[in-house]
Amino acid sequence: MRISNGALLVVVALTVPLLVELRTVLSWVSVELTVLESTLLGGVLIGTVLVWALWPEDGDTDPSRP
Numbered sequence: 001m002r003i004s005n006g007a008l009l010v011v012v013a014l015t016v017p018l019l020v021e022l023r024t025v026l027s028w029v030s031v032e033l034t035v036l037e038s039t040l041l042g043g044v045l046i047g048t049v050l051v052w053a054l055w056p057e058d059g060d061t062d063p064s065r066p
Contacts, residue, residue, distance in 0.1 A: 003053045011053075012046055019045070 003011070019042045023033050033041070 001054060002057055008049075008053050011049055015042060015046055015049070
């Protein structure tokens with residue numbers, strides 16, 4: 001794991017207000033996102049962070065090797 005559990009929780013928790021504010025900022029430049037689009041974007045973003053965080057650091061997928 002690339003990041004501690006606590007830090008991962010903080011990153012995921014800070015993603016929610018980031019997405020809400022991103023929707024607000026984009027509306028200032030006439031880009032309208034629906035709630036569904038924001039939710040999908042958030043899911044993709046959180047999924048990407050989780051994949052990165054849970055991927056083995058050295059690329060080795062065999063946990064039995066030291």
